[in-house]
Structures are given as C-alpha cells and as structure tokens.
Amino acid sequence: MQTVTLNNGVEMPILGFGVFQIPGEQTERAVADALAAGYRLLDTAAAYGNEEAVGQAVRSSGIPREELFVTTKLWVQDGPAQENTKRAFETSLAKLGLEYLDLYLMHQPFGDVYAQWRAMEDLHRQGLTRAIGVANFYPDRLLDLIINNEVTPAVNQIETHPFFQRTADQELMREHGVQIQSWGGFAEGKNDIFTHPVLSGIGKTHGKSVAQVVLRWLTQRDVVAIPKSVRPERMAENIDVFDFALTDDQMAAIATLDTGTSLFFDHHDPAMVNWLSARRLES
Numbered sequence: 001m002q003t004v005t006l007n008n009g010v011e012m013p014i015l016g017f018g019v020f021q022i023p024g025e026q027t028e029r030a031v032a033d034a035l036a037a038g039y040r041l042l043d044t045a046a047a048y049g050n051e052e053a054v055g056q057a058v059r060s061s062g063i064p065r066e067e068l069f070v071t072t073k074l075w076v077q078d079g080p081a082q083e084n085t086k087r088a089f090e091t092s093l094a095k096l097g098l099e100y101l102d103l104y105l106m107h108q109p110f111g112d113v114y115a116q117w118r119a120m121e122d123l124h125r126q127g128l129t130r131a132i133g134v135a136n137f138y139p140d141r142l143l144d145l146i147i148n149n150e151v152t153p154a155v156n157q158i159e160t161h162p163f164f165q166r167t168a169d170q171e172l173m174r175e176h177g178v179q180i181q182s183w184g185g186f187a188e189g190k191n192d193i194f195t196h197p198v199l200s201g202i203g204k205t206h207g208k209s210v211a212q213v214v215l216r217w218l219t220q221r222d223v224v225a226i227p228k229s230v231r232p233e234r235m236a237e238n239i240d241v242f243d244f245a246l247t248d249d250q251m252a253a254i255a256t257l258d259t260g261t262s263l264f265f266d267h268h269d270p271a272m273v274n275w276l277s278a279r280r281l282e283s
C-alpha cells in the first residue's frame, strides 16, 4: 500500500476504511472483512458508537498492531475541556482496547478548540497517539489553530469528492504541512455519482468502476481516502486502484465537476453550529 508521510515523519496509508454509519453490531464483521481485503487504515470516531466493535475486529484479526493505522475522533467537549478531552481519549482507547492510537482527530471546529487542542498536544507528547489532527476545519480556522499553537495538525479530514474538490484548501494545507484526508469520497452516493456519465466514461477506458475512478482521482491528487462499504466485493473493488493512472485530460475532465460547495452541511451556518454543538456524548 502506498503511504503518505505526515509532518512528524509518521507514515500513513493513502487508502483506508471508514466505518461511519455502520451499526455497532455490523461493524466487527465489516472491519474483519476490510482487514482481510488488505485495508490497514481504520477510521472511526467516538460519535460513531462503534469503537468497541472496531477494537474487537482488530484483536481477532491477529494482525500485528504496528501494521495497523487506527484513527478515532474527539467529539465536541463541554465543561473543563482540557480535562474532558483527556477523559474522552481514555474512553476511546479503552473501547478500542488499544495501548496507543495512530491518529487522534478533533472531529469538529467547535467548543473550546484551544483547550481541546492543548490536551491533544499533551497526549501526543506522552506517546499515546502518534499523530494529532483535525476534521472539518475550513482554511481560516485551520490557519488560526496553526499560528497559535505549538503542534501543527498532521491531518485535516474534510469533505472531498468530485463535486467538492477542495483544491485551494489542499494547497493551503500543503503550504503548512497538513495532510488532506477525504471524507465522503463518494459523496455518500449523492448526485448519482456511481452512474455519472463523465466518471463512468473514464472508467470504461480503464476497465474500472466509477468508485475506482474516484479513489484513483483522490489518491493521484495525494488525498488520503477512506471509503466505507459493508460489502466485501466493494471493499475489494475499492482497494484495487493502484494498477492504473488517470491521464491529465481525465483529471481535467473531473475538475469540471467541482461545484465548490458542500453537499452535506455548511460549518458556517449558525443552525449547523447549534445542531453539532448541542450533541453531547457520554464518556
């Protein structure tokens, strides 16, 4: 598996497996199937409610811990954020049954972000997580966090797919040494992506599916991708993207699909800030 090198030297697979919206009772099977298909990067979150099942599948797999790259995410904390962040981390680590994480991400740019980030810096310094990063940070918030803290996020996991390509955001991240990671690489199927004429036309020239074209397009742009599927045949399809390359013309054709806006939600919309901030997890 191809890797990217994060700003602290840690190597991360360029393609992994996401488990958002997989119910707890299905997650162990799905992760076991993904590991059998060859995935080594697993992406979960406290908010997904399936960390225990991910941990169970990891343990049952017998794969040496150092061959895996496990990410989980901190949900928005209230109260004394520094203390609560450490407690939330311990809860996630215990649920996963791991001794350390490879990547711990702040899931949303909300709450007492600075206290949360400083607690994450401490966890990193203690060797409890090999890298720390953020998710859903737009360039303004990301830059502010970088300027005013010691550790620059290793990763920013953001909505990135053919209809919202984030090329300018990626450029800013590149300038500051932050690795872009795509969530919702298939736009969760929106805009009929899997039958899109431009993407399927390109796929036909390579004997590849739309899903494979999208994952190839992301990884060819040096974007780390974490497609989700509960079906073993799709897991195998989604990891089989390293034996072909898109031409410059094909990359240019995909570039025309960018709408420049989210298909999911706007983190600048006050109603969305309210909605995400109102959600609290028990830890």
Ligand SMILES: NC(=O)c1ccc[n+]([C@@H]2O[C@H](COP(=O)([O-])OP(=O)(O)OC[C@H]3O[C@@H](n4cnc5c(N)ncnc54)[C@H](OP(=O)(O)O)[C@@H]3O)[C@@H](O)[C@H]2O)c1
Binding pocket: 017, 018, 019, 020, 021, 043, 044, 107, 135, 136, 157, 158, 182, 183, 184, 185, 186, 187, 188, 189, 194, 209, 211, 212, 226, 227, 228, 229, 230, 231, 234, 237, 238
């Ligand atoms: N940081 C954040 O705020 C955030 C937000 C969202 C997601 N994420 C992460 O990013 C990961 C990926 O995003 P996502 O799960 O939202 O959506 P996604 O990967 O864009 O799309 C998943 C959908 O595509 C289908 N699919 C997968 N492979 C396919 C294929 N080869 N052909 C046809 N359909 C296929 C899946 O169905 P089946 O399962 O039935 O195959 C599922 O409905 C998540 O699992 C999570 O780890 C992070």
